[in-house]
Amino acid sequence: MYGIPAALSLAAIGAAYSTGALSVYQMGYLAASLCCIGGITGLASQSTARVGNALGLIGISTGVVTALASLNFGGPLLTQALALLTFGGAAGLVLGKRVAVTELPQTVAAFHALVGLAAVATSLGSYWGHDPAHTVETLHKIAAYLGTLIGGITFTGSIAAFIKLAAIKFTFELPMKQYLNKPLGILNALALAAIISSDSTSLGSALLVYSALSSFALGWNITNSIGAADMPVAITVLNSYSGWALCAEGFMLANPMLTIVGSLIGSSGAILSYIMCKAMNRSLENVIFGSWTTGAVKAKTAEHREHIETNPEQVAELLINSKNVVIVPGYGMAVAQAQYAIAELTKNLIEQGIKVRFAIHPVAGRMPGQMNVLLA
Amino acid sequence: MLGLGFACTNPAILTMTSIFSLSVITGYFSVWGVAPALHTPLMSITNAISGITAVGGLLIMGGGYFPSTFPQALASIAVLISSVNIAGGFVVTKRMLDMFKRKTDP
Numbered sequence: 127m128y129g130i131p132a133a134l135s136l137a138a139i140g141a142a143y144s145t146g147a148l149s150v151y152q153m154g155y156l157a158a159s160l161c162c163i164g165g166i167t168g169l170a171s172q173s174t175a176r177v178g179n180a181l182g183l184i185g186i187s188t189g190v191v192t193a194l195a196s197l198n199f200g201g202p203l204l205t206q207a208l209a210l211l212t213f214g215g216a217a218g219l220v221l222g223k224r225v226a227v228t229e230l231p232q233t234v235a236a237f238h239a240l241v242g243l244a245a246v247a248t249s250l251g252s253y254w255g256h257d258p259a260h261t262v263e264t265l266h267k268i269a270a271y272l273g274t275l276i277g278g279i280t281f282t283g284s285i286a287a288f289i290k291l292a293a294i295k296f297t298f299e300l301p302m303k304q305y306l307n308k309p310l311g312i313l314n315a316l317a318l319a320a321i322i323s324s325d326s327t328s329l330g331s332a333l334l335v336y337s338a339l340s341s342f343a344l345g346w347n348i349t350n351s352i353g354a355a356d357m358p359v360a361i362t363v364l365n366s367y368s369g370w371a372l373c374a375e376g377f378m379l380a381n382p383m384l385t386i387v388g389s390l391i392g393s394s395g396a397i398l399s400y401i402m403c404k405a406m407n408r409s410l411e412n413v414i415f416g417s418w419t420t421g422a423v424k425a426k427t428a429e430h431r432e433h434i435e436t437n438p439e440q441v442a443e444l445l446i447n448s449k450n451v452v453i454v455p456g457y458g459m460a461v462a463q464a465q466y467a468i469a470e471l472t473k474n475l476i477e478q479g480i481k482v483r484f485a486i487h488p489v490a491g492r493m494p495g496q497m498n499v500l501l502a
Numbered sequence: 503m504l505g506l507g508f509a510c511t512n513p514a515i516l517t518m519t520s521i522f523s524l525s526v527i528t529g530y531f532s533v534w535g536v537a538p539a540l541h542t543p544l545m546s547i548t549n550a551i552s553g554i555t556a557v558g559g560l561l562i563m564g565g566g567y568f569p570s571t572f573p574q575a576l577a578s579i580a581v582l583i584s585s586v587n588i589a590g591g592f593v594v595t596k597r598m599l600d601m602f603k604r605k606t607d608p
Binding site: 165167178179190203210214218234243247251265361369373381382385392393398 | 518549550554574577584589590591593
């Protein structure tokens with residue numbers, strides 16, 4: 127059913143390609159961007175969410191096909207591009223179908239790493255691939271630098287997040303990690319200033335490589351210092367970064383679609399991070415940089431009330447004797463695959479005339495709203 | 503902001519800046535409209551559409567059947583890994599949304 131608009135838009139681009147109507151490409155990018163915006167707006171309610179997903183898919187494929195058509199590749203190069211797209215797409219399909227439901231958060235984190243790496247590769251490639259006879263434009267330099275920097279942070283940051291979420295026991299601590307971030311940040315600002323003021327391509331390349339390496343270190347260092355419980359926030363922040371890296375690419379390659387889609391993703395990630403931090407009564411700085419100050423904070427909250435352990439019989443008795451039950455699911459339920467048992471329990475209780483409600487904390491689970499997905 | 507107009511005379515850059523500002527606002531409002539229950543699919547759909555980096559890679563691709571210079575090789579890598587992202591991201595999103603599916607949904 128969704129195939130019809132997709133086929134129509136692709137046919138229009140094909141027609142433009144054969145007649146040489148170049149202005150259609152601009153509109154192709156616009157249509158692709160609008161589809162992506164529609165895709166996100168579609169998630170506003172459950173009934174339209176699936177249409178939203180299809181719209182997003184149509185948007186991206188229109189964008190890719192428009193780019194392919196506008197570039198007018200020769201046979202061998204076209205073969206190369208199509209082979210890469212097909213191969214990558216097939217790998218993505220297999221990966222996406224294989225993972226278990228509880229593994230979805232780390233899968234998304236791993237996909238973020240790919241976006242970050244792609245942004246770094248594109249930025250570097252675009253700078254080096256520039257015609258050496260001309261000096262590189264200032265804007266191009268800024269965008270390439272920022273694209274590399276943000277992309278690099280997203281890349282290693284997401285890998286660190288993936289490792290934590292997948293519970294792989296692997297830690298690699300950079301030396302002097304407490305003191306690393308600020309100097310690296312300041313050096314990056316200086317390097318950006320240097321790359322703007324200098325026209326030398328060799329200096330520029332050296333600075334870009336420095337930017338890539340230092341952002342890899344930064345991303346790894348920052349994410350590794352974030353506690354595993356705060357990973358949902360870390361992922362959304364990285365999501366936001368990957369969007370801004372896309373924006374930088376858009377400026378660099380003068381492609382409006384990349385800018386639009388990038389800022390969409392950037393603001394989406396930023397808003398999600400904000401919502402989750404709010405739910406935890408913490409500020410974003412506290413989550414990201416909190417690991418360096420938690421020593422003092424922990425001592426204060428040490429006077430916990432004792433928790434009361436219980437056993438199934440007691441719980442059953444309590445449940446039957448109560449009128450209102452609030453279930454607060456956590457990640458443990460997901461791991462134990464207990465959502466079906468909970469559903470059955472809920473049904474039984476409701477049949478007995480007991481009011482059952484679910485209280486889902488926005489940060490429960492390992493991704494925003496993961497519990498909502500499982501309970502659905 | 504007007505200072506940018508004085509400092510920068512390239513119309514393409516100014517157009518891009520306008521596009522950027524407006525799309526940030528669009529993004530802001532469309533994301534606040536998303537139902538809280540759908541935040542996880544939102545994450546994964548934004549992840550899927552960020553695979554649009556493939557276009558960035560395509561724009562600077564070159565060579566024949568295989569890339570011939572280092573920058574072109576970088577571009578090919580970008581295209582390859584972004585396409586993993588596109589396909590994988592949309593499959594993952596679809597799987598999440600299918601869990602929400604009710605019998606009455608289309």
